[in-house]
Amino acid sequence: MAWNEPGGGNQQDPWSGGGRRGSGNGSGGGNGGNNQGPPDLDEALKKFQDKLSRLMGKRGKRGGDSNGGGSGGKGNPFILPGVLVIIVLAIWAGSGFYVVDQSERGVVLRFGKYYDTVNPGLHWSPTFVDQVTRVNVTEVRSFRQNASMLTSDTNIVTVRLSAQYQVANPRDYVLNVRDPEQSLRNALDSTLRHVVGASGMQNVLTSTTEVEEVKQIDEGGKVPDMPETVEDPSELPVVTMTPPVPDSLLSGREELGPEVAKRLQESLDAYGLGLRLQTVNLESTQAPDQVQDAVDDVIRSREDRQRLINEARAYENALQPRTEGEAQRFIEEATGYRNTVVSDAEGQTSRFLAVLGEYQQAPEVTRQRLYLDTVSEVLGNNRKALIDVGSQNNSMIYLPLDQLGKPRAGGSGVDSQDIRELESVFQQVQNEPLSGSDNSSGQRQSSGISREGR
Amino acid sequence: MVNNRALGIVALLAVGAWIASSSLYVVTEKQRAIKLRFGEVVQADIEPGLHVKWPVLNTVRFFDARVQMLESTESRFLTARRNALIVDSYVKWQVVDPSLYYQSTRGEVSRAEDLIAPRVDESLRNAFGSREVDKIISEERNEMLEEPQEQLDKRLREEVGVAILDIRLKRVELPQEVQQAVFQRMRTERNAEARQYRAQGEEQAERIRARADRERQVTLADARKKAETLRGEGDAKAAEIYASAYTQDQDFFNFYRSLQAYRNSFDKGDDMLLLSPDSEFFRYFRSPTGEASSNDE
Numbered sequence: 087m088a089w090n091e092p093g094g095g096n097q098q099d100p101w102s103g104g105g106r107r108g109s110g111n112g113s114g115g116g117n118g119g120n121n122q123g124p125p126d127l128d129e130a131l132k133k134f135q136d137k138l139s140r141l142m143g144k145r146g147k148r149g150g151d152s153n154g155g156g157s158g159g160k161g162n163p164f165i166l167p168g169v170l171v172i173i174v175l176a177i178w179a180g181s182g183f184y185v186v187d188q189s190e191r192g193v194v195l196r197f198g199k200y201y202d203t204v205n206p207g208l209h210w211s212p213t214f215v216d217q218v219t220r221v222n223v224t225e226v227r228s229f230r231q232n233a234s235m236l237t238s239d240t241n242i243v244t245v246r247l248s249a250q251y252q253v254a255n256p257r258d259y260v261l262n263v264r265d266p267e268q269s270l271r272n273a274l275d276s277t278l279r280h281v282v283g284a285s286g287m288q289n290v291l292t293s294t295t296e297v298e299e300v301k302q303i304d305e306g307g308k309v310p311d312m313p314e315t316v317e318d319p320s321e322l323p324v325v326t327m328t329p330p331v332p333d334s335l336l337s338g339r340e341e342l343g344p345e346v347a348k349r350l351q352e353s354l355d356a357y358g359l360g361l362r363l364q365t366v367n368l369e370s371t372q373a374p375d376q377v378q379d380a381v382d383d384v385i386r387s388r389e390d391r392q393r394l395i396n397e398a399r400a401y402e403n404a405l406q407p408r409t410e411g412e413a414q415r416f417i418e419e420a421t422g423y424r425n426t427v428v429s430d431a432e433g434q435t436s437r438f439l440a441v442l443g444e445y446q447q448a449p450e451v452t453r454q455r456l457y458l459d460t461v462s463e464v465l466g467n468n469r470k471a472l473i474d475v476g477s478q479n480n481s482m483i484y485l486p487l488d489q490l491g492k493p494r495a496g497g498s499g500v501d502s503q504d505i506r507e508l509e510s511v512f513q514q515v516q517n518e519p520l521s522g523s524d525n526s527s528g529q530r531q532s533s534g535i536s537r538e539g540r
Numbered sequence: 541m542v543n544n545r546a547l548g549i550v551a552l553l554a555v556g557a558w559i560a561s562s563s564l565y566v567v568t569e570k571q572r573a574i575k576l577r578f579g580e581v582v583q584a585d586i587e588p589g590l591h592v593k594w595p596v597l598n599t600v601r602f603f604d605a606r607v608q609m610l611e612s613t614e615s616r617f618l619t620a621r622r623n624a625l626i627v628d629s630y631v632k633w634q635v636v637d638p639s640l641y642y643q644s645t646r647g648e649v650s651r652a653e654d655l656i657a658p659r660v661d662e663s664l665r666n667a668f669g670s671r672e673v674d675k676i677i678s679e680e681r682n683e684m685l686e687e688p689q690e691q692l693d694k695r696l697r698e699e700v701g702v703a704i705l706d707i708r709l710k711r712v713e714l715p716q717e718v719q720q721a722v723f724q725r726m727r728t729e730r731n732a733e734a735r736q737y738r739a740q741g742e743e744q745a746e747r748i749r750a751r752a753d754r755e756r757q758v759t760l761a762d763a764r765k766k767a768e769t770l771r772g773e774g775d776a777k778a779a780e781i782y783a784s785a786y787t788q789d790q791d792f793f794n795f796y797r798s799l800q801a802y803r804n805s806f807d808k809g810d811d812m813l814l815l816s817p818d819s820e821f822f823r824y825f826r827s828p829t830g831e832a833s834s835n836d837e
Contacts, residue, residue, distance in 0.1 A: 163545035163546045163548075163549060164546070164549065165546065166543070166546035166547075166549075166550065167546055167550050167553060170550060170553075195568055195569060197566050197588075197589050197590035198566040198567050198569060198588045198589055198590070199568075199588045199589050200569050200588075235711070235712075235713070236677050236712060236713060236714065237677075238674065238677055238678035240673070240674070240677070240722065241722065242722055242723070242726070260570075261569045261606065262606055262607060263606050263607045263609075264604060264607060265609065268609065269607075269609055269632075272609065272611065272708070272710060275710045276630070276708040276709060276710050279681075279710065279711065279712065280682065280709075283677040283681055283712065284677075284678045284681070285678075322740065322744075323740070325733045325740070326733060327729035327730070327733050328726075328729055335678075356706070357607060357632065357705075357706070358607070373730075374723065374726075376723040376727075377723055377726045377727050377730060380726070380727040380730035380734070381730055383734045384730050384734045384737065386734070387733070387734035387735070387736075387737035387738050387741075388737050390737065390741055391740050391741030391744070392741070393741070394738075394741035394744070394745040395741055395744045395745055395748065397745060398744070398745035398746070398747075398748035398749050399748055401748070401749055401752060402748050402749065402751070402752035405756055406755070406756075408756075409755070409756040409759045409760060410759065412760060412763070413760055413762065413763030414763070416760070416764055416766070416767040417763055417766050417767050417770065419767065420766070420767030420768065420771050420774075423770070423771050423774055424770045424773050424777070425774065427771075427774040427775060427777070427778040428774055428777045428778050428781065430778065431777070431778035431779075431781040431782055432781055434782070435785035435786070436785075438785055438793065439785055439788070441796060442788060442789055442796075445789070445792050449792075453792075453795060456795070456796070457795075457799065457820070457821075458821075460799040460800075460802055461802070463803060464802050464803060464806040464813075465813065465815075465821075467807065467808075467809045468806050468809055468810075468811045468812070468813050469811070469812050470812070470813040470815055472814075472815050472816075472822070
């Protein structure tokens with residue numbers, strides 16, 4: 087810093103106080119050692135300057151222009167001290183220049199008192215008299231906070247946010263508080279924990295709309311009933327075991343940033359830090375790492391729910407057309423049947439009517455002919471047994487034994503048992519009316535007589 | 541000697557400078573200062589600015605006048621129900637009475653902090669000890685500290701010359717072992733939620749499948765109904781056609797249809813017919829004149 091060299095103050099600056107420069111570590115007083123009353127400085131200066139100009143032939147006003155160092159040969163005892171004083175003065179004057187950058191403001195303390203806040207540009211202030219502290223006011227500083235904390239319903243959440251701030255009042259920033267940045271960090275920490283601590287976990291983790299949705303659920307974690315059918319996945323009920331707290335400070339997570347910002351700015355103003363918050367950005371709120379896997383599983387389970395529903399929908403969508411097809415088949419078949427039956431009826435009736443026409447020409451003969459034709463055809467196509475049953479006297483029995491005995495399923499020939507069976511059948515037949523039972527008796531007979539691989 | 545005289549003047553100037561430097565002092569706005577004469581306070585609270593003192597005789601002590609912060613280490617407090625909480629806090633304080641401050645701390649910040657910290661700790665303990673955990677965490681986080689702050693402020697102003705501007709809690713946390721229990725509970729709650737969601741999915745899927753099955757059944761039944769109606773229509777139409785034709789000669793129809801029926805019944809050729817010779821067919825089989833048989837159909 088400065089040497090304690092004497093220097094005649096070439097001071098144009100109006101400062102309050104005496105005619106000697108002082109500073110914390112002391113500095114050269116002027117020509118007078120009288121520390122009680124300020125001497126008439128102007129006069130002293132004038133004299134001194136006159137002397138100097140006489141000595142040097144010019145005024146050593148410009149700083150750094152030290153072209154005198156040699157000891158004068160004239161024997162003037164004031165030359166050396168004078169030169170020294172001039173050099174010191176020049177250096178002192180030169181050291182008073184400072185530049186305040188575009189992004190900065192300078193806070194000037196004159197003799198320790200706040201004097202001015204200066205704007206960007208080149209400035210001069212007397213060293214030892216003024217203290218200049220440059221403060222960057224345009225730079226947006228940011229501070230990131232990441233911490234886990236308790237909520238009002240005794241859950242733990244992890245919040246990550248960043249605060250961006252600027253120096254708004256350089257004077258306060260420099261003078262009021264010992265460590266403004268650290269103060270801000272602590273205030274943010276405290277405020278954030280307070281806000282989160284006064285809110286429920288759901289209110290911190292989810293948005294207001296979702297919280298409102300969850301509030302529809304009865305208190306106590308009762309799960310809502312599934313609606314009858316859900317067309318829109320967003321209609322599906324939300325399940326929560328940790329319902330939102332009714333008197334929560336925050337209603338949803340998007341309020342966290344603004345709320346913290348508001349309260350934090352109040353604290354900053356109360357402390358007089360001279361800082362202004364730009365924004366508080368909420369980067370994330372989430373469950374702590376120890377619970378994260380379970381939270382992820384909840385998200386997965388919601389996906390699973392959707393997947394199950396989609397699969398069922400796919401089943402439904404695949405089933406519907408098949409069903410429609412089958413239904414159509416029924417109808418087609420029925421339509422076909424209807425048309426067939428009608429056509430058959432028409433065909434048969436037209437045939438009948440044709441035959442009827444013939445019949446009406448010659449009823450008796452036609453009738454007989456038809457009868458004989460039919461019976462001969464039937465009898466010709468089938469095996470038969472002509473039996474004279476009952477007590478008719480002149481009856482004959484015709485048994486085509488070679489036919490009867492013919493094995494139909496690789497059986498042996500007719501044995502006595504077969505014949506006995508036959509006879510028992512005949513007994514039955516005899517007791518039944520022939521009409522309408524030909525078929526059944528024939529079938530019974532066949533079942534009786536056929537030997538299905540004994 | 542010229543040089544000697546010159547040096548003498550320089551020396552004089554240097555002495556002057558020393559005197560000036562040791563008799564002038566500046567108090568900045570960041571500071572509070574007191575002036576002492578042989579250790580005795582003669583000027584208690586000196587304004588910012590340039591001031592004069594006697595060299596040697598007076599000494600000046602400067603103290604930081606800005607707001608200072610004292611951060612407590614985390615400590616374990618008990619609440620009203622003997623639950624433990626891990627708490628850390630910070631205190632904002634400021635020198636307000638430099639002479640008193642100097643007397644009680646010799647002007648050393650660390651000493652001041654040694655005086656402040658235990659008292660803050662004690663008042664926090666009292667504040668915590670009279671409240672429940674949930675109150676501390678949420679509602680009264682700041683309010684609970686107002687009264688201790690005021691009391692401490694009053695006492696420390698009188699005793700140490702510092703003002704307590706603010707006491708704030710930072711972390712208020714559960715002890716490690718309790719935290720584990722909280723995590724466990726949170727996990728089980730999340731697991732229950734996940735199970736619920738999956739169950740909901742299954743329920744909804746079952747509903748959809750059931751609905752699909754029901755719709756299928758209904759659709760098929762409707763189709764069958766329609767089909768039967770169609771068949772009925774066909775049958776009715778056919779019956780009408782038959783009737784309109786056959787009623788023209790019922791007797792012949794019976795005969796004709798019966799013949800058709802016989803033909804159809806025995807068309808497979810694997811039936812066994814047992815015939816009585818007195819049927820109509822064998823009328824002439826028995827005798828050339830033929831007698832009508834009663835059993836003939």
